[in-house]
Amino acid sequence: MRKQDFVTDTMSKFSSRGHIHRIRVFIIVALVIVVLLLRVPSSVQTYAKLKDHSTPQIPINPIVQLQEQLSQQVLGVKKGLDKSAVNQYWDDVFAIYRKHNINNTPSQMPVPGSEGYGFDPTGMNPTKSFLEARTKIPDSLVRDIKRVFGSLMTDLPKQLLPATYKSGSSGVVMIGGGRFSWLSYLSILSLRRTGSNLPVEVILPTYKEYEEELDFCKLTLPKLNAMCIVAPEVLGESVMISLPEKFKSYQYKSLAIISSTFQNVFLLDSDNIVLRNPDHIFNSKLFKSVGLITWPDYWRRSTHPVFYNITNINVNLKRRTRYNRFPLVSNEDLKESDLKDVPFHDLDGAVPDLSTESGQLFINKKTHGRSLLLATYFNMYGPKFFYRLLGQGAPGDGDKDTFVAAAHVLGEDFYQVKSFIQTVGHFEPDGFHGVAMLQKDPLKDFEFYSQELKTKLLPAKDKSLAEQVEIAKSIEQEHFTGQNTVPPFTVHCNFPKLDPLDLMSRESIYNATENRLKYKMFNGFTYISPAHEQEVEFEHHQWLTIEDTLCHQKVHFSHFDNHDLKHICQFIANHLSTFQKPTT
Known part of the structure; x- marks a missing residue:
């Protein structure tokens, strides 16, 4: 076979294979388009039914982790879900x-x-x-x-x-x-x-x-x-x-x-x-x-x-069903004279x-x-x-x-x-200053409440309304004060917050001369850590965490940009050395 015929024959074979490949690609693309078109009405119908407010719950697609790129990281919606439908x-x-x-x-x-x-x-x-x-x-x-x-x-x-x-x-x-x-x-x-x-x-x-x-x-x-x-x-x-x-x-x-x-x-x-x-x-x-x-x-x-x-x-207006947050089971109607009280x-x-x-x-x-x-x-x-x-x-x-x-x-x-x-705080010359709210464990609280309901409130159904009120009042005062035995669940550090910049701006609590706080904000509050089965002084532990985060690991937060981190870290160190030795 001449070289020119060999080249011509070879090109013909590749051209034929390429044609077949293009046909296969076209068929695959067409099938994908058909599937997508079939899915769109379903999605639209589902959304339309939900707008009708009465459709039952429907299966949804799983969440995907947000990606590194901004457009994906801020997505916050599910894989396979048309984001525009959620919007x-x-x-x-x-x-x-x-x-x-x-x-x-x-x-x-x-x-x-x-x-x-x-x-x-x-x-x-x-x-x-x-x-x-x-x-x-x-x-x-x-x-x-x-x-x-x-x-x-x-x-x-x-x-x-x-x-x-x-x-x-x-x-x-x-x-x-x-x-x-x-x-x-x-x-x-x-x-x-x-x-x-x-x-x-x-x-x-x-x-x-x-x-x-x-x-x-x-x-x-x-x-x-x-x-x-x-x-x-x-x-x-x-x-x-x-x-x-x-x-x-x-x-x-x-x-x-x-x-x-x-x-x-x-x-x-x-x-x-x-x-x-x-x-x-x-x-x-x-x-x-x-x-x-x-x-x-x-x-x-x-x-x-x-x-x-x-x-x-x-x-x-004629039926009293509770004292404060505790239920009453009386069927008595209130008298007109009672309503005012x-x-x-x-x-x-x-x-x-x-x-x-x-x-x-x-x-x-x-x-x-x-x-x-x-x-x-x-x-x-x-x-x-x-x-x-x-x-x-x-x-x-x-x-x-x-x-x-x-x-x-x-x-x-x-x-x-x-x-x-349960309020946590410290004493200043003008009196007590609360800095945090301790909220109690909800499951332990419900356990205590269910017991009181079963043994004291429900059995009192045949007593008068006034007697039931007294029983509920005693339950509140004896078992559901902030000092009860239900363990704390969260510490809401609402005022002031655990923010060094905020604390250093408060003249009432910040000693600018010594670059530290004037007081121990949480007054040595301790709790038993269930995870570690040991007593922890809350404030000491938080300041150690703050110091480690900002001054040792140097984790970046925009909140501290344009501020002297060295000065902040010295403030934290001074405060720890002055007040934050664990209490016994």
């Missing part, structure tokens, strides 16, 4: 919120009563007349808000879109950004020291905060089985733009929960330190039966009675005392999805109306009562921890 769902939900906007003019705003906002309901008797006198609310405004709320209940979805969370997953959710990233890191370290294996998601409200926290998100958190999620990536840019101006940090708690990928959420404030492993709580009978666990604040509930009118909740929230249909402290809560987004949607609405228009209605300016005014209020309105179960707060 569209939240866009529709927030459109419902905007449709039912609470946009009061100054003349319509609830105005202070005779004693004004900021009253302390502790020690007072918050009867119906007492609460109504705190805030003057025009009848016309009540009618308008009631109409808006009724329409909202018609439009609000009956459940969360199931694909917004991974079915059966559990984890811890915090809010980060700036100093909240620093505080979250301390909290996560303490969480890991308890032996907890729960994944953690730190929610960042904006892309800008993500860009400022790149080291924190990409280098620091992954070592602790934690990750960043940027809320706009999950909720959509249009939702974030639609939020009211001056949206405050505590308003973001409900947004953090809905932005997270967990079904079962342990929401933890960034300045809250866990002392006991929380992992088993998600599998407890208590959590599985109620789906929402909350903790008490210091104050009696100060919700205005108008709230129940607006939300169509009937409060039976009975606390309003002891009545049948009202939310039980005490008010809520939302530095920590457990919630199941599958069973309490609608409560979460309603709580988000309450927070969206909280400063304009609902915070004033729920708290009336009592201490801690803000998001704290919105979660329980939403569940109560919708008739969804919840358990409020009965043990009171």
Whole structure:
């Protein structure tokens, strides 16, 4: 065969093989396109059914770990899920919120009563007349808000879109950004020291905060089985733009929960330190039966009675069903003369005392999805109306009562921890200064409460109402004070926070001459660590952690940028050497 014929024959064979290969590729591509086209209507139909509010739960795809690149790291949604469908769902939900906007003019705003906002309901008797006198609310405004709320209940979805969370997953959710990233890191370290294996998601409200926290998100958190999620990536840019101006940090708690990928959420404030492993709580009978666990604040509930009118909740003025947070089983109707002395929230249909402290809560987004949607609405228009209605300016005014209020309105179960707060602090010349709130172990608390309910409260059903009140009062005073034997679960270091920059700016506690604190903030508070079966001095341990993080490991946090870290580390060392020797 001539060389030219050989070349021609060879080229012909390759040309024929290439043609066959192109045909195969074309067939494969065509099949892929057909499959995708078949999947699209299914996805659209699923979403359309969910917008109809009545479709049952559907299977969802598993979560994937966020990748290193910005576009993937901030994704925060599931593999195989059309991100635009999740964004569209939240866009529709927030459109419902905007449709039912609470946009009061100054003349319509609830105005202070005779004693004004900021009253302390502790020690007072918050009867119906007492609460109504705190805030003057025009009848016309009540009618308008009631109409808006009724329409909202018609439009609000009956459940969360199931694909917004991974079915059966559990984890811890915090809010980060700036100093909240620093505080979250301390909290996560303490969480890991308890032996907890729960994944953690730190929610960042904006892309800008993500860009400022790149080291924190990409280098620091992954070592602790934690990750960043940027809320706009999950909720959509249009939702974030639609939020009211001056949206405050505590308003973001409900947004953090809905932005997270967990079904079962342990929401933890960034300045809250866990002392006991929380992992088993998600599998407890208590959590599985109620789906929402909350903790008490210091104050009696100060919700205005108008709230129940607006939300169509009937409060039976003739039936007292509890003393404070403990149930009564009497069938006696109240006399007209008794009503003036009975606390309003002891009545049948009202939310039980005490008010809520939302530095920590457990919630199941599958069973309490609608409560979460309603709580988000309450927070969206909280400063304009609902915070004033729920708290009336009592201490801690803000998001704290919105979660329980939403569940109560919708008739969804919840358990409020009965043990009171144990306050930790130090003494200064002008008296005691509390710096942290110790909240008690919810399962141990429920165990104690169930025992008292079984042995003392329920057997008293044949006693008079007055006798039952005395029994409940004795149970409260003997077994559910802040000093009871229920072990502490979290230390909410709310004021001041464990932030060296903040502490060094406070003249009342900072000794600038010696570059240290004037006082031992936690006054030698110790606890027994279940993970290590030893006594730990809380403050000493936290300052050692702070020193190790900033001064030895030199972990980078944007919060400390443009500050003299050497000076900060000297402050920490001075404070440790002066005060933080473990007490015996």
